Structures are given as C-alpha cells and as structure tokens.
Amino acid sequence: MSKKTFTSPDVPAPDILRCAYMELVVTDLAKSREFYVDILGLVVTEEDEDAIYLRSFEEFIHHNLVLRRGDEAAVAAFSYRVRSPEDVDRAEAYYQALGCETRRGDFTKGIRNALRVVDPLGFPYEFFYEVDHVERLAWAYELQGAGALVRLDHFNQVYPDVPFGADYLADLGFRKTEQIADENDVTYAAWFARKSTVHDTALTGGSGPAMHHVAFATHEKHNILYICDKLGALRQSDKIERGPGRHGVSNAFYLYLRDPDGHRVEIYTQDYYTGDPDNPTVTWDVHDNQRRDWWGNPVVPSWYTDASRVLDLDGNLQPLQERTEAKEIDVTIGADGFSYTRKGDAVAGFKLGEQV
Template identity: 40%
Template sequence: MDFNILRVARVVMNVTDLSNSRDFYVNALGFIETESDDQHIYLRGLEEHCHHCLVLKKAEKPGVHSIGYKVWHEDDLEKVERLFKKKALYTEWEEAGAQKALGRTLKAADPDGIPLEFFAKMETVERCLQKYDLYKGARMQRIDHVNCMVPDVGKTVAFYNDELGFRCSEYTATADDSIWAAWLHRKPSVHDVAFMNGEGPRLHHIGFWLSDPMSLIHACDVLASMGHADCIERGPGRHGLSNAFFLYIRDPDGNRIELYNGDYLTCDPDFEPVKWDINDPRRQTFWGHKAPDSWFSEATEFIDSVSGKPVAQSKAVLAQQKPDFVT
C-alpha cells in the first residue's frame, strides 16, 4: 500500500448522562477534560498533545460512532479513499472543522460495517505529562488500542493486513487452526486494534495506556472509594497474550474500558506472530484466572454513519464462543 496509517487515535461514543460520565472518566480515571459543551466531553490522556482521544456524546442509549486512525500526511487520505472505493466500500469527506478540533477527515466503513475515520491533523494542546499535580485516578496516559467483536476474524484480519498495512503480533487459534482472535498493529506495540470471534461488529473495549502497573491497583482503590467498585469486571491481572497488565471496567453506560500497561516492541521486520491455543489457560490471563461470561458476550453496537441506526450484526462463524480450559 502507498499510504501510512500511524495509529488508532480516537473513539467517539455515546453516553446517556454527561455529568455522571465526567465524574467517572475525569475524577475516577484521571482523564484531562480538554473541552466540553452541552452535548460532548472531549478527553485526552496526560501525555497526549492532540486535542482529544475520546469523545463522549450525549445520547439516549449507548453506541459507537467511529474509530479514528491518524495518517502520516494529508495525501494519504486520498490514497485510503481510492482503496475503499476500489472495494466498493462507503466513503465520505468532512472538511476541517466539521467536528471539533479535527482536520479534513475521510469517513469510511470496513467490510464488517465498522465506522472508521482517517485524518492527518487535529488541533494540539499542552501535554501534561510532567504536571504531576494533575495526576489522579488511574493517571491515564494515552489511548492504546480498540478491540472489536466480528463474525469472521479471518476475513477481517486479511482486510486489515493485506489492504491497510497492519501487522499481526499475536493470534489465537482453534483446534482446526482457524483464527479465533488476532492483535494487529501499526505503531510498534502489540496492537492498535484486535478482533475477536463473536456476534458483530461490536466494540468490545477501548484500551488506555497507564504509566505503570501500580496505577491499575491505585485505580481500583479510587474506584472503590468513590462507590464504583461494582464497575470492575475483570482483573487486575497479567495477560499471557501481550504480557500486559490489565484491568477491565465498565462505565456508567456499560461501555468497557481496559486500563493497560507493559506490552512489548514489535517493529522488527522479522518479528513472527505469536500463536496461542484458545484453550491455553495462560492465554487470556497468564496466572490462569478465567474471564467472566460477560467478557465474551457483552459489547457495544456501532452506529451507521449514514442512517444513524445500529450497524447490522451477524452471528460468529466459529462455534466456540469462549475458551474451555484444558488442565
């Protein structure tokens, strides 16, 4: 491909109560609130110089409007558009300023119907990395990745790898060697986007990078002290896959957030993807703890960019919906 996608850069999603969401994301998790109005809250991590990485949009029910990827140069946008048009996939242009702080943007949808945005420019703001007086909650640093449930992981991975230039760092295979899940990256870490087998497309979670593992523990204490202990869904623990420390939580609307730290470098051209057996108990949690059933069944629907209605979903093609641990 002749374009350069840099990284996943932002997500736009619905919340039903901006005040409750502000308390959760800013006061409990420690995001910086860059800006807000009566319909939106624009959030960023402490080390981020872009205006935002997460847009919370007031709505009657949850839903995800877009996953945004930053590209190297404005010229890359036309090249991405040509690819999507060649594949007979939806594209639409938005001029700079149509969305708060965002430059000229290509809106698109992948073959699963996941709404995507590609942009080269976003307004910049002050980085707060060394403003330690602003560190609170989980001390959120930056957006790291998204994870989506899709009905046919193999087909989705082929599109992102072969057409968009992503690379696979790790993957999960079933007994017949079908791909059950895969972790794909553009930046030199384990993933910008992961895809897992399930009814979809749906957003499973957004992952945010923390500065150290103790920030996950501190986040648990803060959440409990603020009365949000019941939002902790899974962890803290260490993934086998990616080797990262994790904590999965649910916001007041049920959107799943992962607090994440400690994966590894993947930029070498001779790096080979790591294969995991779906039934290896160390895969999802290196220490062997099982994930709850909700982790395999619950996710947030995407909103179609044109109709404003939920994106149609399909059943997963692989019968195995979750691991059956073999010991």
C-alpha cells in the same frame, strides 16, 4: 473455516500511524463525565452541552476520546491518525475502490478534513491528519493522580469472521502480532499493530460489528491497582468487570471496567516492542488457560458476551452478524469446553472446576 476472502483494492493503503481516538455515544453525559474525568482522570480539552473531548496526559493532539450525548449507547468512530494529508486522500481512494461508503469533513472539534467510512467489516472507521495541537501534560505531575492515564493504547473490535477481518487489516498495513487459535485452524481472536506496540486494534470473534473495548495505558502496574482501590473507596467496585491481571496475549497488565453505559474500557500497561517487519507472531492455543490471564484466573462470561453496538455514518445501529465458527467461551468453559494449565496434564485446575 472462513470461506469469505478479502480482495485487495489494488490502490495503495494509507500510511496509518496509530489509533488516535474513539467517539462514544453516551446516554447521560454527566454520568459519563464523572466516570471518565472524576474517576479515571482523563484531561478535558474542550466540552459543551453535547460533547466532551478528552485526552490522556502524554497526548499532544486534541483528543483521544469523544463522549457525545445520544439516545442509545454506541460507537460512532474508531479513528486513526495517518502520516500526511495525502494519506487521508489515499484512504478515501482505498475505501472507494472497495465500494465502501465514504464521507469527508470535520466530524469533531479539533480535527479537520477527516475521512469517515463504513469499512468492509461494517465498522465506522475514521482517518485524519489535520489536528489541533494541545499541551502535552507529561511533565504536569501536579495534575496527575495516582492512576494517571498517559496514552490511548488500542481498540478491540468484535467481528464474526476473524480471518477475513485479518486479511483486510493486513492489506491496510497492519502487522498481526498475536492470535488465539485451535488445532482445527479456527481463529478466535487476533491482534494488529501499526505503531510498535502489540496492537492498535484487535479482532475478537463474536457477533459483530461491535466494540469490545477501548484501552488506555498507565506507566506502571500500581497505577492500575490504584484505580481499583479508588473504585472501591467510591463504592463503585461493580464497575470492575475483570482483572486486574496479567494477560498471556500481549504480556500486558490489564483491568477491564464498564462505563455507565456499559462501554468496556481497558486499562493496560507494559506490552512489548513489535515495530520490526519480521516481528514474530505469537499463536496461543485456545485451550491454554493462561492465554487470556497468565495467572489462570477465570474470564467472566460477560467479557465474552457483551459488546457495544456500532453506528453507520448516519448514526444508525449497524446490524449484527452472528459468529458461525466455534466460540471461545464454549470451547473453554463448562460441560463442553476445557482448558489446561499444562498441556497434556489430565487434571483440570481446581479454579476452573470450582468457579464456573
């Protein structure tokens, strides 16, 4: 059980609109460009020798992803847009009241007067309002390939103490939409939303702070299947880590890829509306074999174990804290773990027994 408790700073939290972009440090900008632009088809808003600013087809702000050249692959920022310039000030006051390190400034092209902080969990968070508008290419079908990415959907963060992190995110105004737990009140993962989808970010229990994945949305499931087909045609099918499949959590259709640095990217479509304040939180049993894949297909171990390191405001790697509670991989797979398709059904499915 989590012992640490989050103390609300007693100053108002900023009004967060949505996850807006992630800044990734990549070790070979040309290789990353090939992955994100040539293969995945993200739109280049702007680029120079050090960085590429990318957006999805339905975006009207400057970027949803920054690839910045660096020596070590990592995540430099999880960035959220807030409702007004004043909300950036509110964010500054909020994190200062929490005793977090904060900085104001223009950290990327296209965005001005942003706030960057190392949050209470150790993640580099950004909040901004001022941003250049660019052309929304929603109608530009002549530019959209068969696997067009139309929106940034969410982040996913790895952190050891999910309940502590959940309290912090709740204080910051996020609604918890779903979670994975067990009968002993251990929480393995939880999902948090500001916009009216299942999440803007999620916490996955594990050694952290670390970045589990960043997710882009397509319109339909066949768009995701096409991305797989294209990777096969390019003989890069080993970029596919897990899926495609249907999530239990979120009910979305998914695919997990690994970029040239190993950063995990999810392609995602069709979760549900969560915008009401009393939106019911869904709790999944960690032993339910359909929680992570509704079709019961196995989760590859790397999906549980690998994550990207995150940076502090000076660009140094944040140290990792180990998870002390039970780990999802241990309680569900292998000699000491178990999963069921039907609760109470003694028979393990043949897939589980044979695959791991």
